[in-house]
Amino acid sequence: MPADGLVSQMRRGALEYCVMALIQHTPRYAFEVIEALGQTGMLTTEGTLYPLLSRLRRDGLVRTEWRESSDGPPRRYYELTPEGRRALTAFRSEWTSFRASVDGILQEGKKS
């Protein structure tokens, strides 16, 4: 199916903003992010989240902090930076209008 590649590319592109949205209010460690994404089908191979998180950190969109955990080794928590917040806000509005346009056109196509 030709749309397969497109959809996976879209999912990939949107995933980084989904991850940023998940840590917007409370810092989380990677495993929590994976658990939160788990039910959505956004992340098919869990291992691929780690390169994404590294990338976000390199770009200065998230920062990390090690915290002790009561039941195991220390965990690395991810938290949005002000820059990450701006990027997420920009994406939200872009996405909303993008989704509205595509939905509108798809609905239009259905009617005719």
Add this chain to the structure above:
Amino acid sequence: MTAPHADQLIDGYLARLNAAAADLPKGARQELVDDVRAHIAEARAREPQETDATILNILDRLGAPATVVAEARERLGIQPSVPYRPGLLEIFALVLLLFMWPIGVVLLWISPAWRMRDKIIGTLLPPGGYWGLALGGIFFATAHAGGVCVITDAASQAFQSACQTPPGPSPLETILLVAAVIIIWVLPLITAGYLAIRLRWGRQPQPAMASLQMENS
């Protein structure tokens, strides 16, 4: 403990991940392996009862090492090591390296089929140094010829008689001569052969076998 192979399975996975990430920058590779190791520890802690099967499930959900590394390459903007197919360019490079060194060496550097180290070896060793060696040889020969004693002092007749006998090659000179012949004629072939081998074997893509071993273990 009902997971007798837990450590073996996990170490195997991490080793394959590390191997697949060989072309990532060192820091990025280390971070990826550390992150995945922490992930596995975290996932294990959540399993109420650990068996080999739960370990395999954890590793399965992580994805094949090659998939994870491919993602890392893409996110870091690193070109995947595409299997470049050597062709005419490389053949010309090798042949011209032997017969028309300057052009050959340019082709050697243009071709993406050799790594930097091999390009430097190809440039510095004969035939790269062929002309340098040939010039050196000529220089050596003329210097040697000019070295025949020119002693006109009548008082040193004895010396002269010794000098006039053609200076037959001493053992040292013979060795040097043989070495020069080897360097000038044999080394270029060895260098070309080496480059030809590196050409074929140096750019093999990461073996895809790694992910298959999982099923067998």
